[in-house]
Amino acid sequence: MSIDPKKLESIITQISGIIAARVVSDTDGLKEIHVVADSAKNPKQIVRDVETAILASTGLRIDRKIVSVAQLNQEYQQVDEYKLESIKAEEVGKNLKVTVTVKHDDEIYEGSSEGPKTSLQRLRIAASAALKAVDELSSNVFSVDDVRIINLAGKDFVVCHVTKLANDREKSIIGSAEIERDVLFAAANAALDAWKRA
Helix, strand or coil: CCCCHHHHHHHHCCCCCEEEEEEEEECCEEEEEEEEECCCCCHHHHHHHHHHHHHHHHCCCCCHHHEEEEECCHHHHHHHCCEEEEEEEEEECCEEEEEEEEEECCEEEEEEEEEECCHHHHHHHHHHHHHHHCHHHCCCEEEEEEEEEEEECCEEEEEEEEEEEECCEEEEEEEEEECCCCHHHHHHHHHHHHHHHC
16 A cells, blocks of 8 residues: 555644644655644553554554654643743832733733842742732742752852642742843742743
């Protein structure tokens, strides 16, 4: 039976959850089938779906071993698109107030936090403001527990410990960001990094 790789690719990409497919063949037949899929199904199920779809559409039986599956974590992809847009710090008496804006597509989310303007609290305030900016996007509770500046490989980073409370269970998450322009910006970015990992 002659094999048309493009036809097989068209069949495979119609399967639910499959984003892209590449079929490699030679004169001896099918050699490789590479599939990119979302994370809704486990890889074995995706391979079975590919096998069934090809058999049902063409009558061709394939060896499951030639099918390789790469899965994208779509949830992380979506949150990864949330970017720290700006940060503003202003002194309010003895306190520091930090306002952060986070952008996603055309949407802007804003959050503010205020507290004593000591060096450690400044970092916590900026980190908390970032979490408040994205608070409405999740039903879970997030809190900033600790923020530190560390030096690795000659570069300074802000490391942020965030606790996530979901269904009465707590989870510790660590986020980080390199200090490139401003330490408060990095602290907010570290908290946002932790939120993305949640």
